[in-house]
Amino acid sequence: MSLPLEAAGQALWLLPEGGVWWPAQRTLFVADLHLGKGAAFRAQGQAVPAGSSARTLARLEALMRAHQAERLVVLGDFWHGAQGLTPRLLDAVAAFAQRVPTVLVLGNHDRPIHPPGLPLAVQPGHWPLGALTAAHEPPPPGSPGMTLAGHWHPAINLRTRAGDRLRRPCFVLFPHALVLPAFGGLTGALTLEFGALAQARARVAVLGEGAVHWLPDGGGR
Template identity: 75%
Template sequence: MSLPLDVAGETLWLLPDGAVWWPAARTLFAADLHLGKGAAFRAQGQPVPAGSSARTLARLEGLVTRHGAERLIVLGDFWHGADGLTAALLDDVAAFARRVPTVLVLGNHDRRIHPPALPLQTVSGVLSLGPLAAAHEPPPHGAPGFTLAGHLHPAVSLRGRAGDRLRRPCFVRHPHALVLPAFGGLTGALTLRPRDLMGAHVAVLGDDSVHWLPR
């Protein structure tokens, strides 16, 4: 089950996969794929299994197909590091971008290493989308407008009555911005503390649903 979110006169849908669907613009948003992270670790001698980047791209394309999206906007950190830019991955991304019109808002991992020959559009800084904006880093508190962003890989720690804990990725909705969870399979997450949230509203990813937490 997805969650509707009304902002700036538009309705967005928070998807259990960690992406956002904007029906009025036929646009899908995802953040922090970190493609090639496994290959980068393997290049450093770490025994990380292969296939994570291919699975991430397949999940994204599945969402695009399911929603009939006409555009994918990636909110930065499409890539992880230079060591992960293998020929096979670049071929896979080129084929993906020819099937799925893709805009990349360059993140801190992308800015020095993004291969310019790939058939996708890149934007530095903030991408204006009429009533909304897309960026990699969340804007400062009190910034005008409403921005979709990534970068933080947010997660929260949930505690059960028996004292057990479960950490789950989440969306963080501030008055001026929505921070998306990391979409990539090997990204890791930053566990947010109550003081990090500053009154924000948190939507936690379940297996097949998204749930608002009590404030």
């Protein structure tokens, strides 16, 4: 189940897959794919299973089809590193971008990388989209408008009634920004402190099994 959200006068939907759907513009936002991360690790001699990037692209294309989206906006870190840019991955991305109109807002991992010949539209920094702004790094508190961003790979610890702890990826909504969880299948996460988020007047929406849930005040640990 998706969660409706009004931001800067725009109707958005927080998706359980970790993306944001903007129906008025037929646009899907995701952040932090980190394609090629497994290949980069294997190039360094680490035993990381293959196929993560292919699965990420497949999940992303399925999500686009499910919403009949006409545009994909990746909020940075499409790539992980130059060592991961194998010919197989570049061919897969080229085929994907031919089918799915894709805009990449450059992230810190993307900026040193310039793969040639790919049909991706590239935005070097903050990209105004009417009432919204697309970016990689979240803007500082008090910034005007509403920015959709990534970069943090946010997650939060939950505590069950039995006393167990569970870390889950999440959306974080500030008065000035919405930070998306990482969409890639081989990414780490930054565990955020619920107290600091509450002090910043942030709301947290946790990804569950097929649903997104707003976390009530005091619900994280």
